Amino acid sequence: MTLGLTPSQTVGPFLAIGLPWPDGPDVVDLATPGAITISGRVLDGAGEPVPDALVETWQAAPDGSFAHPDDPRGGGDPHFRGFGRSATDTAGRYNIVTLRPGPFPGRDGGTEAPHLDVSVLARGLLDRVVTRIYFADEEAANAADPVLATVDPARRGTLIATPEPGGQAGRFRFDIRLQDPQETVFFDV
């Protein structure tokens, strides 16, 4: 039996009624040892902030595990939520507090570098767009990552979170540009 899939529709301008959670941006509490913040802006094709977007993140725990039955390695910490959700503010800014994900085996061999999967939803997006956040200070792991290897080298930088300029340790910046000229790499998942 094959059933037809339910199509996607835009989240619309009023997502704030239904989707943000008070603790959504906090994958972990900021006071957790090792907590990092990833923040940035969602920008449209004119470089203007997108104030009605929702940024969601999903990631491995620091040991590279997922508390999920389809991780064949088993284990995983069920207390690590792994999921973050942040609505953008009037400046298009989102903010996620989490722990750095660990590396883990790739589907077809090799090792996936530490990363977060990201869904972006907004008015004007008829389906979510998906990207990934990697870390600038994981140069060796990024160089060996099987997914980054499939991305045009000239555009890989759009997938790399960088230390916040002049910021404290553990504060990363990752802007999401929905459209040219510096368009973020999006994935067909």
Add this chain to the structure above:
Amino acid sequence: MTTGQATTEGLTLPSYERPVGVHPPLDTPEYRSTLLRSPKRAPVRLPHGLTEVTGPLLGAERVTAGDADLTSRHASEPLGERMILTGRVLDSDGRPVPDTLIEIWQANASGRYAHGVDDHPAPLDPNFDGAGRCMTDSLGRYRFVTIKPGAYPWKNHLNAWRPQHIHFSLFGRAFTQRLVTQMYFPGDPLFAQDPIFNSVPDPRARERLICQFDLEVTEPEWALGYRWDIVLRGREATVFERASERGEHQ
């Protein structure tokens, strides 16, 4: 059935089907907000690794009693046509998706959202905030009690009106299954002029966004009943599953 095991060559993981012709193209100029927000470059194909075949298994801690009844959360009942909305969440193989979070939001009966950005001059209802949540049960079933949302104007084009709809957000069991969509009502005369509804290219797929009136769900002397099933991406059979079906392995 083995869903996966570690090997020296990598991992044996499920794969999820990749929908073709189901979802709307991001670049749909008739919906003006897409013009500056839809990416112009082709997306890069992402293999389904561990991050994609897993996903947040958000549970009951996200839902409190009463979240599934949008009519009983305030001092009095909201105005409007009371309705029961129920159905199942399935994957495309027809398997129920149990214990998964559904979040909904909608306009009130006069077509106004309880949101500061909504400037439609229709009355707010102090007894309706328009947000609801529930978990599917072990058979993938869900049930909400709400009021039928009103249609409302928007500024996309001259005399543009959105058909009556309820927004839905679903997680499924994997990152690949995440779905945000809108559910519509049968026979809405506003479909023909709505670029969001019509952004779905296949008319048969578009029909799957429309709920059905159901007299069996309707409760006498109390509320109209509607039924809507939601179908998320299913898994492609793994090598092990196919072999098992042929009886070659246990």
